[in-house]
Amino acid sequence: MIAILDYGAGNLRSVQNTLAELGCEYELARDAAGLRKADKIILPGVGHFGQMMRALDALDVRQALIDRIGAGVPFLGICLGLQALFETSEEAPEVRGLGIFEGPVKRFPMGARVPHMGWNELELRRESKLLGNPKAPLYVYFAHSYYVPENSRTAAACTYEVPYTAALEAGNVFGVQFHPEKSGPVGLRIVRKFLEV
Numbered sequence: 001m002i003a004i005l006d007y008g009a010g011n012l013r014s015v016q017n018t019l020a021e022l023g024c025e026y027e028l029a030r031d032a033a034g035l036r037k038a039d040k041i042i043l044p045g046v047g048h049f050g051q052m053m054r055a056l057d058a059l060d061v062r063q064a065l066i067d068r069i070g071a072g073v074p075f076l077g078i079c080l081g082l083q084a085l086f087e088t089s090e091e092a093p094e095v096r097g098l099g100i101f102e103g104p105v106k107r108f109p110m111g112a113r114v115p116h117m118g119w120n121e122l123e124l125r126r127e128s129k130l131l132g133n134p135k136a137p138l139y140v141y142f143a144h145s146y147y148v149p150e151n152s153r154t155a156a157a158c159t160y161e162v163p164y165t166a167a168l169e170a171g172n173v174f175g176v177q178f179h180p181e182k183s184g185p186v187g188l189r190i191v192r193k194f195l196e197v
Contacts, residue, residue: 045080
């Protein structure tokens, strides 16, 4: 069973529509029990890091998420869902992330226009289960003001004032800073690849 964690994220409906278009059955998980039943977990996200983490804590799903990821359940974090994997964010320094990976989420430099919105080409950094072996450039849609710096798990990067992680992969954990649910056929293909993991 594929679970989409429903904590009130604004892009939830778009993610549901993407799975429906792919003919994929799913359930909305709204508690720890729903996550414990899941064979795969998708964490969508738009908005504010602090609000998202407080919403997850209000549902009492933080530890269940950490446990399921640690147990090897395939996980896909979208936008804020990717950022949630890290320890902290400059958007809400007082709020803890899931801490699956070390390090902070950073704000784009002060001179940059934020949010960074629009289509950008992915710069592949290494082999990727999600991105495959594309024959043509991959353009995807972004909308964000904060970013994860490039690191050893970065599968693809983009540059907006600074280079940043656009997609990461580490074992069963996948994250994308862009919105596959708003990225047309390329986005559909990326979600399908996750469903096939």
